[in-house]
Amino acid sequence: MVDPDHAHCGLGCPRQFASGARARTTVDRAAARPRATPVASLRRARFLPDRGVPDSGAARAHAAPTRGGPVLSIAVNSHAADNSVGLVKPAIFRSSAPFTLQCGVTLPGFELVYETYGQLNPARSNAILICHALSGHHHAAGYHTPEDDKPGWWDSCIGPGKPIDTRRFFVVSLNNLGGCNGSTGPLSLNPSTGAFWGPDFPTVTVRDWVESQTLLANALGIRQFAAVIGGSLGGMQAMLWAMEHPERVRAAVLIATAARLSAQNIAFNEIARQAILSDPEFHGGRYREADSHPERGLSIARM
Numbered sequence: 001m002v003d004p005d006h007a008h009c010g011l012g013c014p015r016q017f018a019s020g021a022r023a024r025t026t027v028d029r030a031a032a033r034p035r036a037t038p039v040a041s042l043r044r045a046r047f048l049p050d051r052g053v054p055d056s057g058a059a060r061a062h063a064a065p066t067r068g069g070p071v072l073s074i075a076v077n078s079h080a081a082d083n084s085v086g087l088v089k090p091a092i093f094r095s096s097a098p099f100t101l102q103c104g105v106t107l108p109g110f111e112l113v114y115e116t117y118g119q120l121n122p123a124r125s126n127a128i129l130i131c132h133a134l135s136g137h138h139h140a141a142g143y144h145t146p147e148d149d150k151p152g153w154w155d156s157c158i159g160p161g162k163p164i165d166t167r168r169f170f171v172v173s174l175n176n177l178g179g180c181n182g183s184t185g186p187l188s189l190n191p192s193t194g195a196f197w198g199p200d201f202p203t204v205t206v207r208d209w210v211e212s213q214t215l216l217a218n219a220l221g222i223r224q225f226a227a228v229i230g231g232s233l234g235g236m237q238a239m240l241w242a243m244e245h246p247e248r249v250r251a252a253v254l255i256a257t258a259a260r261l262s263a264q265n266i267a268f269n270e271i272a273r274q275a276i277l278s279d280p281e282f283h284g285g286r287y288r289e290a291d292s293h294p295e296r297g298l299s300i301a302r303m
Contacts, residue, residue: 083160084151085117085142090182093174093216105202108191112216113138113182114174117158118166120222127222128164129213130154130173131230131237135302137181140173141166169226177212178204187288199285206233210240214248224248231255272301 093112100106115138120127130140132153141158143151158164158171175183178201186201217225228249230238235257242252261269276282279297283290 083162084155085159085166087146088115088117088139088142088144088152090115090138092182093219095212095215099212101202101208102205103203107184107202110177110184110212111182111188112174112177112184112212114172114216115139115141115152116173116220117141117171118169120170120220124221124223125226126168127170127172127217127220127225129217129225129228129238129241130158130164130171131209131213131228131234132173132176133230133232133234136234137179138173138175138183139181141171164229172216172220172222174213174216176204176209178208186285196286196288198288206236206240207244209237210244213237213241214245217248224250227251227253229253229255230257232257275300 090113093114094109095111096109098106098108099110117140118126132138132140136153139152140154141152142155152158152173154164154173156162158166158173160167164171175181177183178185180187186197186199188197188201189195190197190200217223225241225248228238228241228251230236230253232255235254236259238252238254239257239259241249276294276297279294281287281290281292282294282297283292287293
């Protein structure tokens with residue numbers, strides 16, 4: 001049995017959590033410059049059917065800089081068929097202070113890739129944090145380019161008039177520490193060797209993710225979230241937010257999650273890991289250097 005701290009990417013980690021030094025955090029303003037883009041061109045890409053509205057009036061985009069850094073806000077014309085937040089571009093949060101993980105390893109700093117949708121109100125009281133599941137990432141809504149085949153993974157729930165209404169809420173979605181979609185993780189360079197971290201990247205836990213998320217929230221000037229929302233492993237993060245930082249969360253929405261994994265679930269996860277480890281293209285976790293990818297193992301693991 002494991003608790004939320006240990007429901008991570010499948011590898012055990014001793015309960016040795018030492019809080020790192022208070023981080024000197026910054027938002028890379030070059031990377032986080034306002035990212036709003038009108039969605040009129042999406043109609044030409046067949047994402048939004050033409051309803052007779054001139055392209056010039058299909059969308060209005062604007063950015064509202066704040067003390068915590070720029071935020072993204074896109075106002076979509078009501079004629080847009082799917083009420084999409086439109087085109088979005090990720091930003092990068094950088095923490096330069098040492099960050100001690102629960103397993104005892106200290107990172108010299110880290111980066112988190114994130115996206116925001118909507119606008120933070122003057123009271124900074126309308127922010128919602130989206131926590132992704134094991135194989136998720138920061139791109140939860142909208143499109144990165146007009147050529148994208150599909151929107152973010154939770155686009156059906158995030159946007160104007162949708163359950164997580166970006167006309168009311170400022171939504172933050174990030175790629176967790178240790179992820180493979182831009183945040184510091186196995187595909188990042190190890191500063192001590194200059195090579196990819198690969199299998200040498202330290203084990204991370206739900207608590208590590210939540211603590212790194214608090215630093216992102218601080219950098220954005222968010223002292224309390226209106227809600228933290230997550231499903232599966234994301235739900236475990238939302239649960240730990242409510243347990244460890246109750247003063248910073250007004251509501252926690254836990255979807256298809258639990259405080260502990262069953263023995264059966266742990267066994268299934270081990271089978272998935274072994275499917276990846278046994279793929280010849282895995283190369284002991286150094287598949288990037290070998291210019292390969294364990295696609296067969298991954299496909300079996302996700303069955």
